[in-house]
Each structure stands twice: as structure tokens, then as C-alpha cells.
Amino acid sequence: MKTGFIGLGAMGRGMAANLIGAGHEVVVWNRSPGPTQDLREKGALVADSAAEAARCGVVASMLADDAAVREVLIDGGVIDAIPAGGIHINHATISVALAGELGRLHSARGVHYLAAPVFGRPDMAAAGALNVVCAGDASALERVQPLFDAIGQRTWPLGTDPVRASVAKIAGNFMLASAIESMAEACALTRAHGVEAADFLAIMTQTLFAAPAYQGYGKLIAAARYEPAGFPAQLGFKDVGLALEAGDDARVPLPFAGVLREALLEALAAGGGDRDWASLAEIAAHRAHLDAR
């Protein structure tokens, strides 16, 4: 299938490569030209503009945040360039407000909008093993299912309203942050009583919490290894902000998210914005002054 692909960051480049690998004809575009070279070698066509990629009729985008989506897709004319009857697949994690706005904008132009955020980190994107949460027109989803099969291990449909996929992704990231903070506090508590984080987490992540989220972040906390960041604290702060904002919009108090916000803000104040958000374990330990004992 001929497909435009906009946004070749750490996630997008792996996703685009998997589309090419699955035999699709992919027209890529990226704000900075660097990442396009590698994909050209893999067989991608390189568009001169985001709008050119959009004219493929089916175009996927994987941009960093609301601001980038607004700049590139809305202000940058991408949405206007998609032909009527075309499909825009948005893989980015964006606010529910913007998800709703994009749905209305596309609908007004006769373009199908699929909100399709993904769960998984860059290594899973490279391996084509993402989990794709999707909301939007069912027939459009059916048409692009081969693309999702190329980038993900499974697609999780959530109905037609794009806001649903957006909020599910936001809520999922909130659950990840909560899992990290709960390990962070638990390890501060056990460490203060003489138990090493590695020993405590070995029990937890092989029994009740034997799941990727806990095992992955548990390994970082046990080793106190927060650089290079798989997911930096400043992005975590942004994502917790998306949860709180979605809560504001719908009048849903989220006390755990409030605690996460403070903890991540403390991490940022400490200069740790570029460290992995698993470094919340350091914040919890610091509050108890464990390193000074």
C-alpha cells in the first residue's frame, strides 16, 4: 500500500522501516533530514514536504507532542493536502482535546481520521512488536490493517471516536508512571530497613508483578541506571500533564497523577529532565535522605 510517513524520531523510523520491510511503498518526511537517509537506503521515497507525503492518500504520522502535531499537520497544511476519501493515521500521544479537534477537522474535509497511538518503546518499534490502540472509522481501519500488522503485534480497536484511543494511551502512560512511583516508594521503604532494591524487586517482578512494565523499569531501579534514558523524565512530566488535562476536561480528580506531577517536577528541578523517568526512585530516596545515612 502506498503510504506517507511523517516523523522519523526514535519511534517513527522503526515503524517506517517495518512498513517498507512488509512491502509497502513508503514516502517519508522528517523535519530534519538526517533520519531520511537511512530509510532511503531501505527503499523509502523521500518527500520534499510533509504535504507531499500527505498526498499519498494514506498517511501516517508519529510526531512528538501537541505542539509538533499542530505545527506540522494543522498549520503546515498536511491535513489540507490529504485527498478526500484518504486516511490519516495519527500514532502520536496527544491530548484528548487535540484528538477531538483533529477528528472534526478531518471530518469536515471528508478524510478518515484514525487515532492510533502505540504502546512500546523504540526497541519494540524496531521489532514491529508495538501494541496499536485504534479509534476511528471501522472501514478505514480495515483498509490500513496491513500497515498495523507490519508495525505491531496486535491492534486494539476502541470504537469510532478518536478521543477514545487518545485517552486510553494517556491513561496507560499514567499507569506506567504509577507503577514506577510505587516501586520507587516501596524501594525507599525497604532500603531504609536494610533490604536492597534488587532483592526486593526480584521477588516482586517474578511473582505478583511479573509483567513487562515492572520488569523493565524494575531492572533500571535495581541497577540505579537512568542514563541514557529510555523515556526521559521531562516527557513523563508532559504525559502526566496530559492525564491531568484530560481529567480537567472531563472533571475527573486524579490524586495519584497529582503526586506523580510533584515527583517529576522535583526530578526536573534537580536537573534530571533527561534521565529516565524510573529515576523517580532517586527522588523517593532523596526525600528520605537515604544517601546521607
Add this chain to the structure above:
Amino acid sequence: MKTGFIGLGAMGRGMAANLIGAGHEVVVWNRSPGPTQDLREKGALVADSAAEAARCGVVASMLADDAAVREVLIDGGVIDAIPAGGIHINHATISVALAGELGRLHSARGVHYLAAPVFGRPDMAAAGALNVVCAGDASALERVQPLFDAIGQRTWPLGTDPVRASVAKIAGNFMLASAIESMAEACALTRAHGVEAADFLAIMTQTLFAAPAYQGYGKLIAAARYEPAGFPAQLGFKDVGLALEAGDDARVPLPFAGVLREALLEALAAGGGDRDWASLAEIAAHRAHLDAR
């Protein structure tokens, strides 16, 4: 091995039965006589007093909380009845303060004290599939390992200080409560945006959070089925209190535990102390007035 077993509640009766099933000679005692009958039929001897069970030399106890431990074991003379050189295995979830006190009391009498709290609910106790966290004298642990093999799928040694096993159990329960609250808030948020809890949790508990803790409680939340309680909110409130108390003792701030405390207290104020602590999902939904929308 001849073993006393004190405390035949929902957990203890399954554990004692598995000891019998593994060929050990078990002398049981329970405050109320009801549960002893069934175990007698399985082959247990029934002691007339807790002290009699303690005179076996090796005695395990599975009591409800600090108060019961203090009443039966300390004030009730059990500790004094264990012969020097004997072993007391304490499976209960108790405060770190009491764990330390028990360690000192036994040590003064030449009795080995093994703090051996377990992870697992009554069905896992019945199936001999508990996870046993153990701290205490290594040779004593070696002696009673056959008992642990009968009740558990695995033993997790944590060194010699009984406080370590106690704090690990408390921290583990805190992580469970945190997992529930994070699902509770995430489901309130997604539901307010049109996504059913069952749909959202299906994604989460089959991907990033594919672990027993999330799958078990996720199922209850998806079905809004909180009675009968597997683990009632009032016990959850007590256990979060143990975490906060352990944090007090060691000067460790635990902001998530503070939120859990408020949420469980609200559940209790609503008359829900006997419902499963997964009903925190109702509290989160109630704060957002989702049922009134």
C-alpha cells in the same frame, strides 16, 4: 516433621492442610474451634491450647494482625512454651516494630525466629502455591524448608534480620494497593471519555501489565464485582497503615501511601469496609460523579 500450627483462618487452614498432605505431623490450634474439625479429618492432631502446639519445637503461626499476634503469642505464652533450640515461623503480616520485638524476644530465649510472610490469596494457600518471603537464621530456614516447600511455590530468603521480611511484605502489599488505585483512576478517566473499563483493562492487562496483580484485580474492576471480598478494604486500610508506620519509624515519606490512605478511608466512610479493596475503583468514579452523568 512434627509441627505446630496456630491460626486457621482462610489462609492458615489451607497452609496447614498442605503440610499434612506433604506427610508432616501437624498439631493445630485455633482460637475458635470450628476450623479444627476439618483438619482433624485430614489427619491433624488438635491441641488444647496454643502453648501445646508451641511445644512441638517447630511451630508456625498465621494470625490476623499485630493485636492477635500480641494476644496469642506474647501474652498467651506461646513464645515461652517453645523449647530452647526450637523454631517459630511467623507467617502473619505484622508491623516492622513488632517483627523486631519478636526477634528480640525469641533470641533472649534461645529460640530461632523466622519471619516468613507469604504472598498469595486463600486459593493459592489451598493450592500450596504461595510465595514465602523469609528472614531469620539460615540454618533454621534450612531445617524448615520442607515445610515451606509444602505450602509455597518458592521461598525468597532475605537475610537474617526478621524486620526485612516484614518490610518486604508490607511494601509488596503497598504495591498491590497502588496498582489497584492506578487502575481505579485510569478507568475513571477513560470511562469519562467513553471507554468501558473492561475494554481499557483488556488492553493493559494483556500487554504492559500482564501480571497476576493486574489481571486479578482488573477482572474485579471490569466486572464491578466487589463482593464477596477476596481482600476487604478494611484490611487494606490496615496494611497501608503498616506501610506508613514503617515509613514513620525510618523517616521515609510515602506520598502514594498517603493517597491510598485517604481513598481507603473514604471507602470505609461509605460503609464499604467489607468490600474488596478493588472497590477503590468506585471511589475514584464517585469523586468524578460518573454515576450521576
Add this chain to the structure above:
Amino acid sequence: MKTGFIGLGAMGRGMAANLIGAGHEVVVWNRSPGPTQDLREKGALVADSAAEAARCGVVASMLADDAAVREVLIDGGVIDAIPAGGIHINHATISVALAGELGRLHSARGVHYLAAPVFGRPDMAAAGALNVVCAGDASALERVQPLFDAIGQRTWPLGTDPVRASVAKIAGNFMLASAIESMAEACALTRAHGVEAADFLAIMTQTLFAAPAYQGYGKLIAAARYEPAGFPAQLGFKDVGLALEAGDDARVPLPFAGVLREALLEALAAGGGDRDWASLAEIAAHRAHLDAR
């Protein structure tokens, strides 16, 4: 002094009237024409546009929030209409980000910008008894001091950076919200133990907390009288949001503000956005299910 005055809401109309009363020549403008009539009778000139009011050279504005400031002053051309060397006095409570932006916009045009938010409710505005916090050019402040003397009981200079006055106003409102929440929780606690809020608050507000903030809101809580609102919960929610946003910008965790956010959001979810924010006392009582006892 010839002065434009933009924004004649509950606060602005009293302030403008006091300027007239002190003998200043006031040119008023309001989005909806209603409030201008009364001021015309008091001696005001009524401008046809906000820009016309701005052309007075000295112009004060009292608009509702960031959005109104942006729409009327920036997008609506008011800033461009102020002659070079003129002075713009902004009395509104706005974000620190917008305060900084306005400072730069005016500076680029050679206009003095005075951030001059006020403490006091409509009755104090009508009585000319506001407290005016002011940051900006010292000579400009000196020029308009007669205006401040007409609307306020005292001016509190905070230096030249307009952000300073903005953040002081935001922090002050945060302290008000905190005072309310602390009374709310304290009254829930005492009421649950048999003490009426009126009895408890009588002690507090005549002793340690004998200050306008506590006496004013304490009276509302003691009487459970939240309508009509002096300051509605939804504005309180906005203002706590300004504090959190200012904290984000400068990396300052504000845990009390996080709690206030959740409590006000719960009030909004309950349909209480138009009630006085002292109704946080109801939220605290509701969490404890006091009305159901």
C-alpha cells in the same frame, strides 16, 4: 488624570467609579454595553472601542482571565493603540507567562507596563479599599499613584519585573484556597466528633486566625451558605491552575496546590462550579459521608 478603563465586571465597575469619584477623567469600555450606562451617569465618557480607551495614554484594564486579556488587549489591538510613552495598568489576575509576554510586548513599543493585580472582593472594590500589588517602571508607578490611591487602601510595590506582581497575586490566592481547605478539613474532623463548625470556627477566627480571610470564609462555612458566590469554585479552580502552571514554569512542586486542584475538581464534578469556593467544606464533609451519618 485622563484615564481609559477597560473591563467593567463586578470588580472593574467599582474601581472605575472610584476613579471618577476622585476627580479623574475616565473613558470606559466594556465588551457588553450594559455596565457602561451606570458609569456614564456617574460622569464617565464611553468609548466606542477598547482601542479608543487605550488612546488616553494612561489606560487601566480589569479583564477576567488570560483568554480575555489576549482577545481584547493583544488580538484586539489595544496594546498597539497606546501611544509611546503611555502607561498600561493591568489589574487582572493572569498567568506569569502572560505577564512576562505583556511586559515584552509593551517594552518593544515604548509603552510602560504596570502589572497591578488587586486583593479584595467586589465590595472592597466599590469601597476603594483594595490592596494593589504593583510591579513595573518606578516612574510610571509614581505617575499613576493617584489612580491607585483612588481604588485602593494601599499600594505594595514589588520592583520592576511585571512577573513579580503576577506571581504574588497568584500565590496569595493559593494561600486563600489553602485557608479554606484547612478550615474545611478541620470542620469535617471536629463535626465527626460532635463539635459544630460554628463553635469551632468561632474559637479559631477570634484567636490565632483572627484575619479577614478566615473570618470571611469561616462565616460562610459556619452558615453553610455558598450561594450566591462571592468567588465561585470554577474561578478558584482556574486560579489554583495558575499557581500550578507558575510552579511548572519555574520547577516548583506545590503539593497543597495539587490537593486543592483535586478538591475543586470534585466540586465542579458535583455541579458546584457556580457556588462559592468555600463550599470545599462540603466536599470534605462529603468524603467522610457526614451527611449520611
Add this chain to the structure above:
Amino acid sequence: MKTGFIGLGAMGRGMAANLIGAGHEVVVWNRSPGPTQDLREKGALVADSAAEAARCGVVASMLADDAAVREVLIDGGVIDAIPAGGIHINHATISVALAGELGRLHSARGVHYLAAPVFGRPDMAAAGALNVVCAGDASALERVQPLFDAIGQRTWPLGTDPVRASVAKIAGNFMLASAIESMAEACALTRAHGVEAADFLAIMTQTLFAAPAYQGYGKLIAAARYEPAGFPAQLGFKDVGLALEAGDDARVPLPFAGVLREALLEALAAGGGDRDWASLAEIAAHRAHLDAR
């Protein structure tokens, strides 16, 4: 009136001196003999035991906490020594649970129990300017009113149940802690935006918050002067714990108290237990790493 007085700490010695000064015949007792000497010189009789002081028929006590009350009054036999028809005035800040227990113990012995906690710091105790909150039998209160007049500026009766006075004192101290924390966060926020704490607090404590609580603690925060402590952080931690405990007993969630608990615990972990609890301002600043900027 002949009166026993038990407990001559920083508060008690001033109170006893004022009783003597008002012409009452005072029989004092203190655990350590030091403070008795000074009172003897002022005219007090010194008892050989707490029980001897109790035999005066009217006995007041001002002990540090629940543990001291339990040790001296209950286990130490003071309650048993008060003659039937006598009056025990308890000025200490104790838990609601213990207040209820003491009420029942006295009632069973035919002794009137007046719970009479006081608001005010040692200088106010010395000046006879305390505020006395009192609950208990009305005729007993009438009898000892002359004593209250000697130690306090005003008596605030709260009915007959001693729990009421206890909870009012606890809730009042919680409001004090909340006032401090709200200044602490507000000052961290304003300081991060260039406003000195002294400048910001000058505005607040002369306008909306012109009350003793804010002026007293505001002065400490503005000067960053936390030693010697007027009221040390570790006592503040204990008192916030009393509020949370009272909330537990009556099922009242207190989210602000939860935040205070974490903040004070962080102060204790930092080694600041002996500093004034106004040093919460340092904790708030530290979270934002303001000193490292």
C-alpha cells in the same frame, strides 16, 4: 483555691506561676525536680509524688503527650488518688481516643474530668494569655473558672464530652500546620519568580492574613530563623499524627494532613526534628532546589 499542678515544662511552669500569682494555693509536681525550685520560690508547695498533688481535690496537669499522660496519670496512680467529687483538669494535647478513655475512667470513680487544652506558646503561658478550650461537666467548669481566668485570656466552653475539646485542639494545630505549609509553598513559588519571602509575606500578613498565626510564623520564614524552635518539627509531626488518627477513628479523610505528614517527615529525615516547624519553608524550597539555582 487549693490546686495540684502536675507537669512543669515550658508551658506548665508559666501556667502554675500564674495560678500562684492569682492567689491560689498550688501544690506542684514534676518528673524531674529542676523546675520545682523556681516555683517554690514563688510560693508553691512541692509534692513528693504526683499522687500527692492529686489529693488536693482539684488537680491540673500539663504533660507532653499520650505516653506521658498514660505513664503519670493512669499507670502512676494519679487518677486513683483524686478524691471522689474532685476535679481533674487536663491541659495536654492528647489523642481523642485517650480523651474518651480518661473521661470514662474518671466517671467510673466519681471524679469530674475537664478536658482543657490551651492555645498559645510558652510566652503566652507566662503572660497568662492562653486561650482555654474546655469540655466537661458545666458545674465543675464553673468551680475552676477562677483558675482558667488566671492562666488564660478567655475560656471557650465546648459542651460536656471531653473528646470535643481534644478534637478542637487537634484541629486547631492542624490549621496552624496548614498555614505554615501554605506560606512555605507560596514563598517557594514567589521566590522562584524573583520575589523575596519577606516582601511577599509583608503584603499577606498585613492584609488578608493579618492574624497572629501568620504574623508569627511569617516572621520566622521571612528571616529563615528556625532555631531555637518555638515549636519543633518533631512535635508538629506528632500533632499532625493526632489529626490523622482522629480522622481514622471517625472515618474522615484529611488530604492536607497527609501532605503535612510527608513534609514534616522529610524535615525529620533531613535531621531537622528540633528546628521550628516553620522550617517547612526550607523543605518546600529544597524540593524546588532553589538554593542550587
